[in-house]
Amino acid sequence: MEAENNKLGYTDIHEDVVRSIVVTGPKYYATLATAGGLALVCFFFPWFYQLYYGIGAAGMNHPGVWGTYLASFIFWIGLSHSGTLLSCVLHLTNSSWRKAMYRSAEAMTLFSLVVAATYVFVHVGRPWFAHWTFPYPNQWELWPNFRSPLLFDVMAIATYLTGSTIFIYMGSIPDFAAVRDRTVGWRNTMYSLLSLGWRGTDTEWHRLHWAYTFLAVLIIPLAVSVHSIVSWDFAMSIVPGLHQTIFAPYFVVGAIYSGTAGIVTVMFVLRKYMGFEQYITKLHFDNLGKLLLLLSLLWTYINAIELFTGWYSGTSDEYEQLSFKLFGFYAPLYWEMILFCAVAPLLMISKRFRTSFVPMLILSIAINIGMYTERFLIVATSLPRQYLPDAWGFYAPSLVELSIMVGSFAVFTTLFLIFVKIFPSVSMYEVKETMETPKLKPAIPQAGSPA
């Protein structure tokens, strides 16, 4: 990256980023309209239908009371896990390759979280009572039960959403200020407000550095806790296949894994369609590929452990659960997941693969399909088949659920498309930091008499 960046100056990156915000072609509008339209038709209409006819419109019924809504919720929370977390870790370890890509990665976190939070409203059936989960004083003497993992979830996700929003915003303040001077009209007003009057003084930079570092330190344990807590929604129930101590690390690793794959997909799109070829380079794909490879190995290991503990428990309910997962109705999905998440990623051992853009894009999408399947299997193969075969059921998603699942991707895309036109999607000041500035030795000032 250094070599490629050396050709570019401070003004080049400035021009490129401002252009990515203010110059909007018909292609962008067409994509936005398609994504927005799909979101409306596939996500919001079915949701309204479900609100009107009741939660029965979804395929969930006793004993399979959790379905794709919950699987999608975990998927989106998981996808949100890499952006901010990776950005924080790389910030603290001073990795310069983070700088060109972290803004979009953090945006991915933010919008995945928004979609995940929306899924909670879809899932609960009566979203107009959602405020009951928040601990505020009320006349019904209705207080949430703080022993429930579902309430841990509320706390964790609310904190994570707040934290990620603040983190992406704080890092963007200097860039808002830089864009402010180059825009007119409503954009100028918006950026003036967003930049808070940032001038780039030495004091401001110093304060930003420390505030940002403290935020990074706080967000890393937060991100780990969020997905652990999501896993306890499952692991704290006494259901075969869910009641496992390995669930927290299993979910955290899975989340970072699918999130990193998501970053690869987003980087590819930004690089190709937003004209950031010079900033997002093979180096980024190479490094992300190495990370993905490591995560895939970890994920495979934890999966093997999960199978082993189930087998080693020697209990018939665990055996039954395992054999249904491995050889039952949903077995093809299970083996597809193994193929996409454990076998195919081994290709990334080769550097040539890691630095090829299109194969990495295909693999990153395959990994996320596999990871979605994993979450679906967790829900669909456990709850409907608990201890009594007499009470077994079967869960398959209804059309409403499938449509909302497809629609959620459109919601995410719409939000992301709006983001790239408001936020500078490459962090200007940090890319500038990696560029060459004339290196003169500072002259040692002589002590003079007071003026």
Next chain:
Amino acid sequence: MTTCVVGLFHDPQSALAAAGELKNAGFETPELMSPVPIEGVEEVLGKKKSIIKNFTFFGGLIGGISGFTLASVTAILYPHPVGGRPIITIPPYLIITYELTILFGILFTVLGFFISSRLPAIRNRMYVPEAAVDKFAVAVTCENSEHRSRADAIFNGAGAEQIRDMGEED
């Protein structure tokens, strides 16, 4: 009457050198404005201390205490005894404590950042638009015309591309 003078530089090192010279010549500590954080500012202009860490620490502390209080006071006010288990259950409440520690830590860090960097700016402040793109600016306050000419000399000596008069200050 005081005026504010800004010297614009092409590279951070010259700007830093000029700032150091101004400081040693007895001017009020000059202010640097740059598109990127400049390395070595503290060696030239003196060590900077920020109060943000106190905000983060006490924010986390307040968050932790309020998290545990929230969960345990709720349990005491609306007791729900189950199978003889304790009303205040430590392990699950620690999770609420943990989350609120982080939430308050984050919010207080932001508050600390705003207070210590004097943002958001309510009034207009002296500002150099080029310093957001590719120039490094050094701003210094001059009390009279003699100061002004000395500042000019220092800026020129350090290789300023441009010297700009930002007008009178209160």
